Structures are given as C-alpha cells and as structure tokens.
Amino acid sequence: MLLAHLPALVIVIPLICAPLCVLLRGKDWAFIVALLATWASFACSVLLTIQVMKVGTISYAMGGWAPPYGIEIRLDALNVFILLIVSGIGSVVAPYARNSLLLEHIEERAYMFYCAYLLCLCGLMGVAVTGDAFNLFVFLEISSLSSYVLIALGSDRRALTAAYQYLVMGTIGATFIVIAVGLLYQATGTLNMADIANRLPEAGYTNRTVIAAFAFMVIGAGLKIAIFPLHQWLPNAYTYAPNIVSAFLAATATKVSVYILLRFVFSVFGVEFSFVSLPTAIPLLVLAVLAMFLPSIVACFQTNVKRVLAYSSVAQIGYMVLGLGFVSVAGLTASILHLFNHALMKGALFLVLGAVFYRIGSCNIDRMAGLAKQMPWTMAAFVGGGLSLIGVPLTAGFISKWYLILAALEKGWWYIVVLIVVSSLIAVVYVFRVIEAAYFRDAPDDLVNVAEAPISLLAPAWILVFANFYFGVETSISVGIAERAAQSLMGAG
Amino acid sequence: MKEYLVLRVITKLLLPFILLFGLYVQFHGDFGPGGGFQAGVIFAAGFVLYSLVYGVAAAQKVLPTGILRAGLAGGVLIYALVGVANLILGANYLEYTPLADTMKEGQHLGIFLVELGVGLTVASVMMTVYFTFATWRED
Numbered sequence: 038m039l040l041a042h043l044p045a046l047v048i049v050i051p052l053i054c055a056p057l058c059v060l061l062r063g064k065d066w067a068f069i070v071a072l073l074a075t076w077a078s079f080a081c082s083v084l085l086t087i088q089v090m091k092v093g094t095i096s097y098a099m100g101g102w103a104p105p106y107g108i109e110i111r112l113d114a115l116n117v118f119i120l121l122i123v124s125g126i127g128s129v130v131a132p133y134a135r136n137s138l139l140l141e142h143i144e145e146r147a148y149m150f151y152c153a154y155l156l157c158l159c160g161l162m163g164v165a166v167t168g169d170a171f172n173l174f175v176f177l178e179i180s181s182l183s184s185y186v187l188i189a190l191g192s193d194r195r196a197l198t199a200a201y202q203y204l205v206m207g208t209i210g211a212t213f214i215v216i217a218v219g220l221l222y223q224a225t226g227t228l229n230m231a232d233i234a235n236r237l238p239e240a241g242y243t244n245r246t247v248i249a250a251f252a253f254m255v256i257g258a259g260l261k262i263a264i265f266p267l268h269q270w271l272p273n274a275y276t277y278a279p280n281i282v283s284a285f286l287a288a289t290a291t292k293v294s295v296y297i298l299l300r301f302v303f304s305v306f307g308v309e310f311s312f313v314s315l316p317t318a319i320p321l322l323v324l325a326v327l328a329m330f331l332p333s334i335v336a337c338f339q340t341n342v343k344r345v346l347a348y349s350s351v352a353q354i355g356y357m358v359l360g361l362g363f364v365s366v367a368g369l370t371a372s373i374l375h376l377f378n379h380a381l382m383k384g385a386l387f388l389v390l391g392a393v394f395y396r397i398g399s400c401n402i403d404r405m406a407g408l409a410k411q412m413p414w415t416m417a418a419f420v421g422g423g424l425s426l427i428g429v430p431l432t433a434g435f436i437s438k439w440y441l442i443l444a445a446l447e448k449g450w451w452y453i454v455v456l457i458v459v460s461s462l463i464a465v466v467y468v469f470r471v472i473e474a475a476y477f478r479d480a481p482d483d484l485v486n487v488a489e490a491p492i493s494l495l496a497p498a499w500i501l502v503f504a505n506f507y508f509g510v511e512t513s514i515s516v517g518i519a520e521r522a523a524q525s526l527m528g529a530g
Numbered sequence: 531m532k533e534y535l536v537l538r539v540i541t542k543l544l545l546p547f548i549l550l551f552g553l554y555v556q557f558h559g560d561f562g563p564g565g566g567f568q569a570g571v572i573f574a575a576g577f578v579l580y581s582l583v584y585g586v587a588a589a590q591k592v593l594p595t596g597i598l599r600a601g602l603a604g605g606v607l608i609y610a611l612v613g614v615a616n617l618i619l620g621a622n623y624l625e626y627t628p629l630a631d632t633m634k635e636g637q638h639l640g641i642f643l644v645e646l647g648v649g650l651t652v653a654s655v656m657m658t659v660y661f662t663f664a665t666w667r668e669d
Contacts, residue, residue: 055603056605
C-alpha cells in the first residue's frame with residue numbers, strides 16, 4: 038500500500054521532519070531526525086528508480102485530483118535520476134554535518150541548520166518529481182530560499198554578501214521562470230507540463246507569447262544553472278558558504294536547475310520548437326564552449342581552493358550545456374551522465390576541503406602546502422576527486438567526457454572534440470596546482486603538527502571518491518538510466 | 531508612546547475586532563474570499579498594532595519566542611500530517627475525502643485543518659519577522 042504512495046512520500050518525509058527539527062530543538066535530536074529523513078528519502082528514491090525502470094512512467098495524482106487539472110507527480114527515467122543524485126548526495130553529506138565546524142559556530146541554533154537543510158532537500162526533490170509547471174516554481178523557491186539561509190551561515194562575514202548576491206540573482210531567475218509559466222498558461226490554458234506539451238502545437242510555433250515564454254524560461258533557468266555569463270553569483274556563494282553547504286549545493290542545486298532547462302526545452306517546448314523553429318542550439322554551444330575555457334582559466338589563478346572548485350563548477354556546467362546543444366540522444370546522454378558524475382566529483386572535493394578546513398582553518402593554497410604529509414588520507418581523497426574532475430580513465434569524469442566526445446564525433450564536429458580535450462588540460466593545471474602545493478612543498482612553520490581529519494569527515498568524502506571510481510568502471514547503472522532519459526526527452530519532441 | 535491616550539484606547543478597542551476578523555477570514559475561507567494566508571496576516575497585524583503602541587516588550591510578553599517558534603513549525607506540521615492521515619486512511623496525499631463519512635464533509639474538514647496550519651505558520655512568521663526587525667538594535 039505504501040509503495041503506491043512513494044512518489045509523494047519522497048518529498049513529504051523531509052517536509053515533515055523539517056518542522057520536527059525545530060520543535061525538538063536539541064542538537065542531537067535534530068541531527069538524528071535529519072539523518073533518518075535523508076536516508077528514508079534516499080531509500081524511497083532507490084525504490085522509485087527500480088519501479089520506473091521496470092514499469093516506465095509513474096503518475097501520482099496529488100490530492101486525488103486527476104491530472105491535468107490537479108497537481109501531478111510524474112516520474113520518468115530523468116526524474117528518478119535527478120532524485121537519486123539529490124537524495125544520494127544528501128545521504129552522504131548529512132552525517133558530515135555533525136562534526137563539521139559549522140555547528141560549533143552556530144551552536145545555539147544548530148537545529149535551524151537541519152531545518153533549512155531538510156527544506157532545501159525537499160524543494161530540490163520536489164522540483165525533480167513534479168509534473169506541474171507552477172508547482173515546479175514553488176518547489177524551486179522553497180529550495181532557493183533555504184539555500185540562501187544555508188549560504189549565509191558561513192563563518193566568514195562575506196558569506197552574507199554572497200548570499201545576498203545569490204538571492205538577488207536567484208530571485209531574478211525564479212521570477213523569469215514564473216513569468217514563462219504565466220505566459221505558457223496564457224497560451225495553452227493549462228499548467229500540467231505534459232498537457233502544455235500537447236497543446237503547444239495548437240497555440241502555434243510562431244505565437245509570440247510562446248516565444249517570449251521560451252526566452253524567459255531559458256534565461257531564468259540559465260541564471261539558476263549559472264550558465265557562463267550568468268554565473269557571477271556562484272563563485273562567491275560556494276566560496277563563503279560553510280563547507281558542508283558548498284558540497285551539498287554544488288552537487289545538487291545546479292543539477293536540478295539543469296533538469297528544469299532540459300525538461301522545458303525538450304519535453305514541454307519540444308525539439309521541433311526549441312531547435313528547428315528557433316535557433317537555440319548555436320548560442321548555447323557558443324556559451325558552453327566559452328564556459329569550458331574562461332572560468333577554467335580564471336580558476337588557475339585563484340588562491341582559495343574553494344574558489345578554484347567554484348570556477349571549475351561553472352566550467353563543468355559548460356560540458357552539460359554543450360551536450361544539450363548537440364540536440365541528439367548521444368549528446369543528451371552525455372549531459373545527463375555528467376549531471377550525475379559531476380555531482381560525485383564536486384561533492385567529494387568539497388567534502389575533502391571541509392576536512393582540510395577542520396584542521397587548518399583555511400582553504401588557501403599556500404596554507405595547504407605540505408599538507409599531504411600530515412593528512413595523507415585527506416589529500417589522497419583530493420587526488421582521487423581531482424583525477425575524476427580532469428577526466429582520467431577509470432574515473433567517472435572520463436566516462437562523461439568520453440560520451441561527450443562520442444556525441445561530437447557523431448555530429449562530425451571534430452573541432453569540438455579538440456576543444457573538450459584542451460579544456461580538460463586546463464583542469465589538469467588547476468587541480469595539479471593544489472596537488473603540487475600539498476605534496477611537493479614544505480608546510481608553513483605554524484602548521485607542522487597537524488593531525489589527520491577525523492573519520493566522521495573522511496568517511497563521507499571517501500565514499501564519494503570511491504563512487505567516482507566505481508561509476509568510472511561499472512557504468513551500466515548510470516549510463517543505462519541516462520540513455521533512457523535522453524531517449525524519452527528526444528522522443529517527446 | 532505612553533502619552534498618546536487616544537491611540538492607546540483606540541488600539542485596545544480595535545484589537546478584539548481585528549483578531550475576530552482574522553478568525554472570520556480563517557474559518558470562512560472555504561465559503562468566501564479568504565483563507566489561512568490572509569487570516570494569518572490579519573491576525574498578526576493586530577499584534578503588530580499592539581506592539582507599535584504599547585512597545586515591543588509588552589507584545590513579546592504575550593507572544594514569547596518559544597510560542598512563535600512552535601507556531602512556525604507546528605503549522606507546517608499540521609499541514610503535512612493531515613496529508614499523511616489521508617495516506618493512512620488509504621487515499622492519495624492530501625486527498626481529504628476519507629477524513630469524514632461523506633466526500634463533502636471530508637473535503638471540508640481537510641481544507642479546514644490545512645488552512646489552520648497555514649494560518650498558524652503565516653501569523654507566526656509575520657510576528658517573527660516583525661520582532662526580528664523591531665529588536666534589531668537592542669542586542
């Protein structure tokens with residue numbers, strides 16, 4: 038009986054547990070509730086994935102109102118894949134919260150952190166499950182508002198300005214999305230995404246309302262994703278947020294935004310409208326290539342390693358948009374696959390930096406000099422995540438780049454292949470700068486006697502590093518789901 | 531504002547009507563315009579008026595932080611748990627029909643409870659936001 042209600046439970050569990058954290062107040066109680074809620078959501082996601090892989094699309098009528106009139110929860114391969122990413126990363130990151138310095142910094146209000154974290158999780162998963170365009174906006178706002186709070190918790194005072202900057206840009210993005218939804222509603226008279234897709238051809242592809250809706254949606258989602266020229270909020274937000282929050286958001290928030298773009302451009306507007314009647318592919322490809330290079334080059338000159346990773350995130354988003362711009366099943370497979378793989382590598386790297394910060398109180402590259410001697414396990418994890426970020430064979434990063442190159446070759450665009458390889462070489466530079474400092478330089482005098490990070494911080498980081506290697510060898514799960522999702526996205530057009 | 535006698539008396543006079551109107555909007559929301567959100571704002575507006583005239587400290591005596599926090603979380607919890615009650619009774623999430631004998635009564639009761647949660651949370655959030663700004667410099 039409960040199995041039929043899993044699509045609702047997956048978001049209801051964190052929603053119920055968030056206020057519970059506030060009511061229980063105790064630091065330990067809130068931690069236990071948050072941990073169990075996250076794990077329960079992950080279990081639901083896994084069960085849902087198995088179900089979707091077996092029987093195909095699942096539809097659940099919220100409140101018993103039949104779609105398209107009521108709010109529908111609609112799960113296909115893409116939805117469950119995003120659910121798996123978000124709840125999976127959440128499950129690894131949640132136990133890390135207890136020992137990260139964040140909670141000592143806000144000792145009295147630790148339960149507020151868990152509440153905001155659960156709401157963020159609920160919002161992100163809500164975006165991933167809903168089949169209703171307006172409902173998607175509501176969940177997006179839940180996740181965004183709570184993520185502003187989470188970022189502002191950073192111990193550095195600049196976290197406040199970073200959060201405010203993100204709030205302004207994020208709100209503009211969300212407003213654009215809701216304007217797009219409003220215009221679509223005007224053009225088609227429905228809010229259910231599948232229903233909009235059915236009715237759009239009727240409204241006509243030259244309908245200016247629909248074209249305006251499309252423009253608002255792409256720009257709005259672009260702001261949330263941090264597509265290259267719209268990425269200004271991201272480096273500060275990731276740098277000054279508490280380490281655990283950087284890890285969680287870097288691995289999930291932009292991924293969910295990419296999902297919004299994929300869902301609307303491919304499923305709702307359809308390939309025919311988005312790429313045949315409008316010239317969307319070329320600007321996306323140009324921006325993607327710029328994103329692969331410029332932020333990567335900027336990353337090479339940063340002294341704060343968190344900032345290096347943040348700029349690298351902007352660059353990695355370039356790969357996802359690139360695959361999207363190919364408008365082929367192969368390209369989309371690469372894009373969706375990279376959503377997953379990038380979540381693994383960035384999650385791992387940010388968790389490692391959290392462990393470094395725990396011991397030396399800084400993520401500055403000069404302070405990290407010689408750290409490999411004192412914290413061998415931590416830095417080894419960094420090397421593992423870094424290799425995956427570069428795309429070395431046997432890591433998850435290699436798999437997504439491999440599929441991206443295959444997709445480019447399929448189109449016959451060999452110069453894109455060259456660009457992908459060259460941009461990976463820039464990643465070698467910024468990852469190796471950190472490794473060089475940690476392994477081949479002498480430690481600063483005051484940091485000679487640093488102990489290894491505690492196991493409670495190392496274990497989550499190593500789980501993700503291990504996942505990077507696991508999904509770099511055993512690809513049947515990740516590629517299998519990504520391929521099915523890509524096929525259904527292209528087929529819907 | 532101790533010296534403004536007119537304001538103080540009028541505020542005391544108006545306060546029960548504002549709160550009553552808030553409750554009216556809350557409980558009449560399923561028949562006419564209104565609902566939990568509007569009711570919560572009206573209800574909180576009454577307390578805001580009280581605290582403007584009688585001072586923040588007096589208002590915080592009526593609404594201590596602990597109660598507000600419980601209201602904040604409790605409202606969301608009511609909403610979410612009403613949904614779960616439907617699940618347990620064998621219907622979809624937030625499908626109120628099985629809450630009572632007939633569909634009409636069930637829907638009525640369900641929306642009533644859910645809106646109660648909304649009103650509680652909105653009123654608490656309004657007051658928390660107000661108190662946060664009002665006590666900003668007193669830290």
